[in-house]
Amino acid sequence: MKLKKDKAPHIIFFDDTCPLCWRSVHRILAWDRKKRFRFIPIRDAAFREVLQERWKELRDANTLILVENYATAAKVWIQGRAVMRILWLLGGWRKPFGLLAFFPFGIDAVYSFVAKRRHRF
Secondary structure, three states, X not given: OOOOOOXXXXXXXXXXXXXXXXXXXXXXXXXXXXXXXXXXXXXXXXXXXXHHHHOHHHOOOOXXXXXXXXXXXXXXXXXXXXXXXXXXXXXHHHHHHHHHHHOHHHHHHHXXXXXXXXXXX
């Protein structure tokens, strides 16, 4: 799948069966005035196609995945670190929280705890 360079530079893959994930997508859309993010459900064929090209080990993932700067020097962030990196990229008052993306030890544990219960929210 080739994404146009004039489109959003970052891709967020999310679980479209999860109510919490949908609410998060809508919140990010509301905050993302510069349209920097593109959203693709993990059950969508585009998910496997994009990951097939570069990140085969993530094909069967069932978690939040951020592909930063997809069209150029892409970097993959997953789980809690992806959430924090999204906050960093959104900027403004959310940017300081994004610094936590560089400290995975606690953030991913919190993410895993919430992810196990995400369909209840």
